[in-house]
Amino acid sequence: MPKAEWPPAEKRTLIGKPIDRADGPAKATGTAKYSYDINRPNMLWAKVVTSPHPHAEVAGIDTSAAEKLEGVKGVWKDEAAKEVNYVGQIVAAVAATTEEIATEAVSLVKVNYNPLEHQVVDSDPELFKGDPNKRDQGNVDEAFGKADVTHSGNYGVPVITHCCLEPHGQVAEIRDGEMYVWPSTQNVSGYADRGLSEAAGIPQNKIHVDCQYMGGGFGSKFNPGKWGTISAALAKQTGRPVKLLLDRDLELMIAGNRPSGFSKIKVGATKDGKVTAFESEVWGTSGMSGNPPDLMPYVFDKIPNQRRIVKRIQTNRGPAQAWRAPRHPQNCYLTLAALADTAAALKMDELEFFTKNLDLTARPDVYKEELEIAARLVNYNQKKHVRGDKTPGPIKRGLGISVHTWGGLGHDSECDVTVSPDGSVEAKIGTQDLGTGTRTVIQQVVADTLGLPLDAVKVQIGKNEFPRSGGSGGSTTIGGVSTSSRLAATAALNAVCEAVAQKLGTTAENLEAAGGAIRQVDKPSNRISWKDACAALGVMPITKRGTQTRNEGKAKGFTNEGVGGVQIADVSVDIETGVVTLNEMVAVQDCGLIVNLKLTESQVYGALIMGITYALYEEAVYDPKTGRMLNADMEFYRLAGIKDIGLLKVHMMTGKGYDDRGVIGIGEPPVISPGAAIGNAVANAIGVRVPSLPLTPDRIITALQKEGSIV
Amino acid sequence: MKAFEYSAPKSLKDATALLSSSWGETEILAGGTDLVTSLKQGIAAPKRVVSLRNIRELRGVDNSRQGLRIGAMTTLEEIAQNKQIKEAYPAIVTAISSIGSPQIISVGTIGGDLCQRPRCWYFRNGFGLLGRQGETSLVRTGDNRYHAIFGTDGPALFVSPSSLGPPLIALGATITAVGPDGKKRDIPAGQFFQAPKSESERETALKSNEILTAITIPSAGGRSLANATYEVRHRHGLDWPYVTASVAFQRENGVARKPQLVLGHVAPVPWVSAKAAQALEGGKLDEATAKRCGDLAAEGAKPLSGNAYKIQLVKTAVKRAVLAAAA
Numbered sequence A: 001m002p003k004a005e006w007p008p009a010e011k012r013t014l015i016g017k018p019i020d021r022a023d024g025p026a027k028a029t030g031t032a033k034y035s036y037d038i039n040r041p042n043m044l045w046a047k048v049v050t051s052p053h054p055h056a057e058v059a060g061i062d063t064s065a066a067e068k069l070e071g072v073k074g075v076w077k078d079e080a081a082k083e084v085n086y087v088g089q090i091v092a093a094v095a096a097t098t099e100e101i102a103t104e105a106v107s108l109v110k111v112n113y114n115p116l117e118h119q120v121v122d123s124d125p126e127l128f129k130g131d132p133n134k135r136d137q138g139n140v141d142e143a144f145g146k147a148d149v150t151h152s153g154n155y156g157v158p159v160i161t162h163c164c165l166e167p168h169g170q171v172a173e174i175r176d177g178e179m180y181v182w183p184s185t186q187n188v189s190g191y192a193d194r195g196l197s198e199a200a201g202i203p204q205n206k207i208h209v210d211c212q213y214m215g216g217g218f219g220s221k222f223n224p225g226k227w228g229t230i231s232a233a234l235a236k237q238t239g240r241p242v243k244l245l246l247d248r249d250l251e252l253m254i255a256g257n258r259p260s261g262f263s264k265i266k267v268g269a270t271k272d273g274k275v276t277a278f279e280s281e282v283w284g285t286s287g288m289s290g291n292p293p294d295l296m297p298y299v300f301d302k303i304p305n306q307r308r309i310v311k312r313i314q315t316n317r318g319p320a321q322a323w324r325a326p327r328h329p330q331n332c333y334l335t336l337a338a339l340a341d342t343a344a345a346l347k348m349d350e351l352e353f354f355t356k357n358l359d360l361t362a363r364p365d366v367y368k369e370e371l372e373i374a375a376r377l378v379n380y381n382q383k384k385h386v387r388g389d390k391t392p393g394p395i396k397r398g399l400g401i402s403v404h405t406w407g408g409l410g411h412d413s414e415c416d417v418t419v420s421p422d423g424s425v426e427a428k429i430g431t432q433d434l435g436t437g438t439r440t441v442i443q444q445v446v447a448d449t450l451g452l453p454l455d456a457v458k459v460q461i462g463k464n465e466f467p468r469s470g471g472s473g474g475s476t477t478i479g480g481v482s483t484s485s486r487l488a489a490t491a492a493l494n495a496v497c498e499a500v501a502q503k504l505g506t507t508a509e510n511l512e513a514a515g516g517a518i519r520q521v522d523k524p525s526n527r528i529s530w531k532d533a534c535a536a537l538g539v540m541p542i543t544k545r546g547t548q549t550r551n552e553g554k555a556k557g558f559t560n561e562g563v564g565g566v567q568i569a570d571v572s573v574d575i576e577t578g579v580v581t582l583n584e585m586v587a588v589q590d591c592g593l594i595v596n597l598k599l600t601e602s603q604v605y606g607a608l609i610m611g612i613t614y615a616l617y618e619e620a621v622y623d624p625k626t627g628r629m630l631n632a633d634m635e636f637y638r639l640a641g642i643k644d645i646g647l648l649k650v651h652m653m654t655g656k657g658y659d660d661r662g663v664i665g666i667g668e669p670p671v672i673s674p675g676a677a678i679g680n681a682v683a684n685a686i687g688v689r690v691p692s693l694p695l696t697p698d699r700i701i702t703a704l705q706k707e708g709s710i711v
Numbered sequence B: 001m002k003a004f005e006y007s008a009p010k011s012l013k014d015a016t017a018l019l020s021s022s023w024g025e026t027e028i029l030a031g032g033t034d035l036v037t038s039l040k041q042g043i044a045a046p047k048r049v050v051s052l053r054n055i056r057e058l059r060g061v062d063n064s065r066q067g068l069r070i071g072a073m074t075t076l077e078e079i080a081q082n083k084q085i086k087e088a089y090p091a092i093v094t095a096i097s098s099i100g101s102p103q104i105i106s107v108g109t110i111g112g113d114l115c116q117r118p119r120c121w122y123f124r125n126g127f128g129l130l131g132r133q134g135e136t137s138l139v140r141t142g143d144n145r146y147h148a149i150f151g152t153d154g155p156a157l158f159v160s161p162s163s164l165g166p167p168l169i170a171l172g173a174t175i176t177a178v179g180p181d182g183k184k185r186d187i188p189a190g191q192f193f194q195a196p197k198s199e200s201e202r203e204t205a206l207k208s209n210e211i212l213t214a215i216t217i218p219s220a221g222g223r224s225l226a227n228a229t230y231e232v233r234h235r236h237g238l239d240w241p242y243v244t245a246s247v248a249f250q251r252e253n254g255v256a257r258k259p260q261l262v263l264g265h266v267a268p269v270p271w272v273s274a275k276a277a278q279a280l281e282g283g284k285l286d287e288a289t290a291k292r293c294g295d296l297a298a299e300g301a302k303p304l305s306g307n308a309y310k311i312q313l314v315k316t317a318v319k320r321a322v323l324a325a326a327a
């Protein structure tokens, strides 16, 4: 009887192959419909009324003038709103027959505010009041006393946003007592939560969620959000479908911040470069609630003597949301920058220094192998120099290294595979494809399991009526859906084998699927075509469910957790202008058994681009006096363009020691290191540490001037 | 966007007649790359928008007795592709191609570039041209990393956004405007830009019912006119410059004569550095002269709380522009 466990390399027909994404043509030609593209008959457009104040008491909301405007069909008020806590906070909304009328109606809503004191600055530790979260391990003071070298420095990462190309929101429609929603979400099976149900007055079992395509979420699109509940409430109130998606400025202001992390760090080491002590004080903001990133020290978490102090600074800024690998990129930068500076203080090569300290990480052997590969790919030995490029002229070149880690265990997931008597196959999972290629990998796993070509399998995802599957967060999707679809397909295959065993004169135990046929394992010529085999099922299709749970999936080796990656950046810096040019970036990464090599590499490329972007450009700028976000646009909230990203080289670890670990997620880990790698490369080039990201000309020139490197 | 009346007359006469004599009531539309954004954001909320798209005489580049005449509605792309301009005025071509967006360059016009509104983020967030809240200058108390370092004694602290202003001033261009009476007015490019003293003023010498019709670059009278622009930009693609420098001089026996030097993105107007330009006069066109010119250009800067770094960028931009022109 065919077994569900992952097939050995020589038996994989589609698993592991670099197959193009199934929905590529639909996306390239525009036939793929995103939430914004959904238009329903009689649909209304909703727009939101937001607070211009960072902190104020709400004394009253008067929507009467808006209601009188021709074309306005519905008005929603936040009845509970007593206080607003950030600029852009939604207090009311209107639904109208056109987007223009809705926009005009918004300007007619009068909200009475009594402004209160506010605070948006997050970079000053003095703003913290109270007892910080403190943790000591080992004997820190004694270790610093004994250290041959100590290094102290300040480092920081500002608040950035998700900047999803597709904004947050949904289209909602109530018909015959049931609600249909088309949201942009990372969480199809769990999207119809109680908040959405209460807003619409429709029980959870009558809410139909449909999200076929996603234009980015990065951790910010699990729940319906206020925009989701408002559109549901307006659909209920007006009896018409309602479209509510955020505009770009609100998207940047209120749809999710990545918490900032500023720090003061002290590192102690022996003169031959072994780190013995690490002390960090980290402060930052997540808006009104939540904590600054506190995984200190990052990756090198076995440093024997550690002290960690964390200070939460409350600010009147939009709320934080999980951002691709929450906390890791910030803590990676803070830790690895301080460690690289320690190497520089020791006048030691960075690669040598990191390699020497790998025993302070969870997976020294993996990192060592990966560092060697990365060094080779970037030509490290030819290009390396101690800190500060001494070649004449204003252009200085440098290399920088970073190391990161992530979990990535597959989430709970259920899949139904249906085989019809004509041999056609369908897989259904209530998962979502964030652009990562989830649809494609399910097809690959099911087709490979059944010994069929890719296009023999139809995959349906994106609806909550399908078997329940986890939200796409924590890089958990690939491990979850590959396992559930493998289990379901194997169960279906076994049913087909049972049906034809007698006909083939053997038992199901002794059959396998390969090359579009069911055949006898030890006598492959004894076979029956897949189509004929399925005819033996009779008149009814069979449906088999595969159920993956985190614990069982891990115990049985289908999925696993714990990956490591290293990255090396090669940059040039013009020290007379402060402009950084990224020459090359190398990423070496493991993620267990790779289901689709091309899509996996695409995840790493995408992560590098996103990482280069936050390393060099991204920062949410807030005005202290008005509390406004000054760059809630895509002009001064800069993202990297094609000319800014340089040459990207990706190497995936595969084969023995990797494939046999089971399937592990990849979406997040490669976005962790770019800040640290690029920051370290800039320091290596110019001989001076630029304390905070992003590495903009103003910061670089200021840092150079402070160190007296230019006048 | 507030609803407005739209008209696209065929003649200048009709167009000027449709314009109001006070700012804000009507707006002129050229390529729309700036105005449409302002309309959407409510920064501009006119009763009427007058498009210049149907006025034929505003388009194209021709040679006139005064020099090279560029119609106000000529697109940036057409200018950068013009053979004569490509050969003679690298200072202009660099300024255009550095905008970095094929979309903007192909629909944006030279008239629109010169008349575009500042990108100051306080202005764009609705705090007015001077970026004030009550009597307080939000620019001074807040984040002014992209703001002025020259001319900062006045109330206007934004930077003039036009990358074409500096090279046109350096090249001694003249700007022609037509008012409702049909009368033409020639304004030297150096006097076209002005720093507003109050919210009711604007950033150019134009009146609200005047239309910029053409820009004329005087012919160099057979002499070779060295010129170049250097821009410091963060991104390698579409972006705004931090600082630009445009330089022009006549070259005689290996030395510079009649040098002009104008900085961009450092003041509410293109900033003419006469003293620094003088350092080039008759001097040897080498690295040392270029550097001295850059250092002189940076003199007198009065940065705000967060933009002293721009002084270094001025030095570099000037040095590199001079060397590029000399090359």
Ligand SMILES: Cc1cc2nc3c(=O)[nH]c(=O)nc-3n(C[C@H](O)[C@H](O)[C@H](O)COP(=O)(O)OP(=O)(O)OC[C@H]3O[C@@H](n4cnc5c(N)ncnc54)[C@H](O)[C@@H]3O)c2cc1C
Residues within 6 Å of the ligand: A635, B027, B028, B029, B030, B031, B032, B033, B034, B035, B036, B052, B072, B073, B098, B099, B104, B107, B108, B109, B110, B111, B112, B113, B114, B115, B116, B117, B161, B162, B163, B164, B206, B210, B211, B212, B213, B238, B239, B240, B241
């Ligand atoms: C992201 C981004 C980056 C940019 N980078 C740069 C840059 O680096 N350098 C640079 O110079 N520009 C830059 N631009 C601005 C761009 O060049 C201008 O938007 C464009 O040149 C404006 O031309 P337009 O024809 O579209 O003007 P419009 O948007 O139509 O008009 C702009 C303004 O000029 C007025 N106007 C237009 N024509 C006339 C006329 N003939 N007479 C009187 N008034 C007139 C309009 O009333 C309006 O106020 C950038 C723009 C963006 C969005």
